[in-house]
Amino acid sequence: MEFKVHKLANGLTVIGETNKNAESCAVGFFVRTGARDENVQINGVSHFLEHMVFKGTDRLSPFAVNEHFDRTGAQYNAFTSEENTIFYAAVLPEYLAQIAKLWIELMRPALRTEDFNIEKQVIKEEIAMYKDQPNYDCIDRCRLLYFDGHPCGNSVLGSEEAIEAMTAEQMREYFAGRYAPNNMVAAFAGNFEWSEVRDIIEAGCGGWEGRDVKRRLADTRGSRAKNRIEKANLAREHICLMSPAVSAQSNRRFAASLLSMIVGDNVGSRFFWELVDKAIAETASMEFAPMDGTGVNCTYVRCSSENTSRAMEIVGNIFADLARNGVTAEELTKAKNKVLSALVIKNELPMGRLVDLGFNWTYLGQYRTVEQDVSAIKAVTVADINALLKDYPLGEFAQFSLSPAQGA
């Protein structure tokens, strides 16, 4: 393993960790932009723009883009979150140069009005489809409630109204402001030659113009609002709780991951034994979601209407017991093993490694080896987790419930 970094004059950073034992390699562009960088008029534009990237450039039609990917056999995709837009591909080493050059071209998309209008329908269908998934809808609405005006509450998909009213010109403006080279990282992992990929990025991206890019960064403890909406055709109660947690930059993020594993992993956690194994809830999970300058713990419970108050009482008891007595040494040991094995196995594949590599650079401006993360996780103590529980009480949550319509 060898790590290299190179910053272009326009601010774009290229990073790469070579692993000569790997059989494949992965390449990705990490753009530091997402729903939190939008306003209400253009809510959903980051995700919509991610789709538009695949519509090609002045030189490449949508058909040609697809053909180019196809020809190399690349496994490729993209995703947009509240604060990142990532484009990535895993490929056999002999096709890496080709795929890297293709992504470079696509990072300067044509954003044709005609394609924009066609894709708008696809986006609206995607919004409708997700609205039909109560778990997704419930968590999305809880996020809005918790963040209470903070931009991290913005929906990634956006509202149908915002998408409907959006113009291609608005998207082009957003693109120019956010896809600036100084707001992007190009990352490589696996089996490749550093000097080759560095030169490809330098040649392909060196001409892009830097720009002043800002993000409103403010921590928030969130609201403690409660809301409940009834919906026809639901058979189950969906409940989401959000409470404050440390940020992606915090040294306490490892402790926070371990805590969420202890409380809400899908097997073997407190939620599992108290709610799922006892058949009070069908699903009960807690996830720590670290973000840029802030973070949340997100609990999600699905159960029958009859079991709802019982389930919420149990969640309350678990939170109260943790606040009072903290976690046990045995719980911590088990959680460490789970977090460690997930980390090591994920990072074993170039594609998995790329994600950690890119995010560490995006959030920390830092290279970290897998071994450094392993050590940091091993070093977390029961006292660290209990201190976290004091500083970020799980009981101080916003709550959103999506319920079956009464008398339905």
Place this chain on the structure above:
Amino acid sequence: MEFKVHKLANGLTVIGETNKNAESCAVGFFVRTGARDENVQINGVSHFLEHMVFKGTDRLSPFAVNEHFDRTGAQYNAFTSEENTIFYAAVLPEYLAQIAKLWIELMRPALRTEDFNIEKQVIKEEIAMYKDQPNYDCIDRCRLLYFDGHPCGNSVLGSEEAIEAMTAEQMREYFAGRYAPNNMVAAFAGNFEWSEVRDIIEAGCGGWEGRDVKRRLADTRGSRAKNRIEKANLAREHICLMSPAVSAQSNRRFAASLLSMIVGDNVGSRFFWELVDKAIAETASMEFAPMDGTGVNCTYVRCSSENTSRAMEIVGNIFADLARNGVTAEELTKAKNKVLSALVIKNELPMGRLVDLGFNWTYLGQYRTVEQDVSAIKAVTVADINALLKDYPLGEFAQFSLSPAQGA
């Protein structure tokens, strides 16, 4: 990479491919049993039994099983198909011995009547849940139609009636007949010591008694029946076509994989460009499913009711054009790159490697390196694929349609 194999006196085979560069290792038990080895009275027992394995042994309660897995941080699971039941885990090397011993214990489960009765409810809920997924239900019904009495048509989940009527004693009998050591392979991949795992298997499984195990093996060209059922609450038409294909043992399996990629991959295939990209169908795929002694090509299309006849006409035209003109050299090149990159990337991780290792042994009684498979794929010619199209015409299919209720 080094491959080792050892056969116990009772017929159980241990295989292992060590990769000292890997960070993790994977272990699995491949039991050569599934829905095709059932009869109508016990349809669903293989899958139900897979669940029961996690209920523990005389020594281990369900709680203890969970705790044991949890403590090591293993990523573990199991799945049942028409002809295999697989139990597997990926874990950090220091926990491999522990996890291998745990699986060995679990391969001789208690099958307590009390646990059986509780788990029966879970299985019935799982059946109900899948019945609610029209894509799954449609493919399941098409399989039954195509196989027309051949045991490969048996549903993996079983019918609610068979599950309801099933007794714990019937499951114990099935278990004794099918989980015989001579019907099982223990496989290891990744970073481990061969002599250590061989000794663990020998010590743990050496006392199991061998038994005469049979499977009805007969190829079939399937039926060409057509059926259509209307269902309330459906918004879309779901159509499944099945036609004969080569078996998992056939040397032509690589050509068959490439053909299905050309015809029905989710992007860049003929189905994609003619049906999905033109928005005539929302989904259109073809998958080659090789089985023990037989095989099928399975096409699945989802579209609006208005587009159904148009979509089926296009599918018919694609099949007819392939029968007449075969595939092009360019299509084959692209398909090879896709199949190769998927193969190499999957096998890069010990968990992915384990699956290919285990299946090659189960189906072929043979060790194959990734490089051998890569070479075999590279060697396929346009003529090979066109010969396959002649011997296994795509147009000779059984068809099952699940349609929105008229006037709904």
